[in-house]
Amino acid sequence: MLTQEKILDALKDVKEPFVNKSIVEIDGIREINIKENLVSLKVAITQVGTQEQMMMQQQLVNAVKGAGAESVGLRFEQMTDEEVAKHGGQAPGSQPKSLLDEGVKTTFIAVTSGKGGVGKSTVSVNLATSLARLGKKVGIIDADIYGFSVPDMMGIEEKPKVQGERIFPVERFGVQVISMGFFVQDNSPIIWRGPMLGKMLNNFFTQVEWDEDLDYLILDLPPGTGDVALDVHQMLPSSKEIIVTTPHPTAAFVAARAGVMALKTDHEILGVVENMAYFKSQLTGEKEFVFGQGGGERLAKELKTDILAQIPLGQPEIDEEDFAPSIYAPEHSIGEIYMKMAQKVIDKIDK
Numbered sequence: 198m199l200t201q202e203k204i205l206d207a208l209k210d211v212k213e214p215f216v217n218k219s220i221v222e223i224d225g226i227r228e229i230n231i232k233e234n235l236v237s238l239k240v241a242i243t244q245v246g247t248q249e250q251m252m253m254q255q256q257l258v259n260a261v262k263g264a265g266a267e268s269v270g271l272r273f274e275q276m277t278d279e280e281v282a283k284h285g286g287q288a289p290g291s292q293p294k295s296l297l298d299e300g301v302k303t304t305f306i307a308v309t310s311g312k313g314g315v316g317k318s319t320v321s322v323n324l325a326t327s328l329a330r331l332g333k334k335v336g337i338i339d340a341d342i343y344g345f346s347v348p349d350m351m352g353i354e355e356k357p358k359v360q361g362e363r364i365f366p367v368e369r370f371g372v373q374v375i376s377m378g379f380f381v382q383d384n385s386p387i388i389w390r391g392p393m394l395g396k397m398l399n400n401f402f403t404q405v406e407w408d409e410d411l412d413y414l415i416l417d418l419p420p421g422t423g424d425v426a427l428d429v430h431q432m433l434p435s436s437k438e439i440i441v442t443t444p445h446p447t448a449a450f451v452a453a454r455a456g457v458m459a460l461k462t463d464h465e466i467l468g469v470v471e472n473m474a475y476f477k478s479q480l481t482g483e484k485e486f487v488f489g490q491g492g493g494e495r496l497a498k499e500l501k502t503d504i505l506a507q508i509p510l511g512q513p514e515i516d517e518e519d520f521a522p523s524i525y526a527p528e529h530s531i532g533e534i535y536m537k538m539a540q541k542v543i544d545k546i547d548k
């Protein structure tokens with residue numbers, strides 16, 4: 198015999214799609230009428246009239262039929278704003294907060310380079326992690342659409358939670374992370390439709406539930422001075438920039454173009470990072486300038502800025518328990534350089 202208890206028990210695993218909680222637990226089942234094998238339900242949810250509601254409808258029907266009903270009738274109603282807020286939902290029609298809103302105190306820091314492979318992503322993830330180690334609230338957007346590597350570098354295996362239109366970043370080492378790589382399967386974008394890269398970035402700013410009051414948002418941009426860089430310049434007129442180069446003079450020459458773009462658009466350049474600056478022999482302590490010398494200095498001079506850090510060649514120690522192949526521990530000699538660089542960045546911005 199079908200009873201209300203049996204039906205409630207069958208429904209407890211069905212989740213309200215927007216708050217991702219059991220529909221029974223959030224008191225969403227408002228009425229259950231049973232006439233022999235016919236069951237009708239009145240269900241309150243946080244957002245009616247959405248695609249998610251259609252999917253939930255199917256789950257509810259299956260669950261009630263699984264309990265023995267032959268036919269199931271459903272009526273949906275909208276929860277009150279108070280109920281929606283109580284369960285952690287977004288009131289329908291309310292505008293989600295965006296990082297581009299006025300009054301947001303987050304400082305955007307775009308990390309750019311003239312060409313690929315100079316260590317821009319490595320610098321981005323280690324700067325973000327070091328800023329978080331210094332007690333700052335930090336986010337990072339991996340917008341390097343040609344080679345999104347941030348999740349792998351930080352050892353992130355999970356995907357962000359998506360609820361309706363909202364996306365929740367993954368947290369790692371105290372840094373909130375969003376990457377193009379999270380939304381790409383077999384190289385075809387599943388969430389970001391349309392060819393506009395700027396649109397994709399805009400989505401990252403407006404649809405992602407960043408922790409309130411982020412101090413810094415690091416942007417790992419594609420190398421070069423292409424469309425995305427231009428979009429960023431337009432979208433974030435107050436963004437600051439860090440330019441990464443290797444010490445080779447020609448690398449610095451190419452990087453200068455990225456810097457000139459920043460200057461043209463009035464973006465403040467926080468400084469230059471010279472990566473792979475030298476190799477330090479563990480035996481003799483001597484420095485070998487494997488990729489040449491002077492590139493960072495030359496670039497800083499040209500852009501009328503400083504060198505924030507000169508980072509030698511060297512790999513992080515691998516921690517099997519907490520695998521993150523590109524993150525240097527704070528006590529690693531290169532980790533210490535990143536900590537000093539992060540402090541310099543904070544001082545420059547607070548100045």
Ligand SMILES: Nc1ncnc2c1ncn2[C@@H]1O[C@H](COP(=O)(O)OP(=O)(O)OP(=O)(O)O)[C@@H](O)[C@H]1O
Binds near residue numbers: 315317346419420472
């Ligand atoms: N200081 C360093 N010492 C040793 N290896 C490094 C150093 N910095 C970066 N690397 C390595 O160099 C490679 C390129 O680095 P990374 O991916 O950060 O560069 P990128 O400029 O972001 O490249 P792309 O533009 O192709 O994404 C990676 O394998 C990285 O681990």
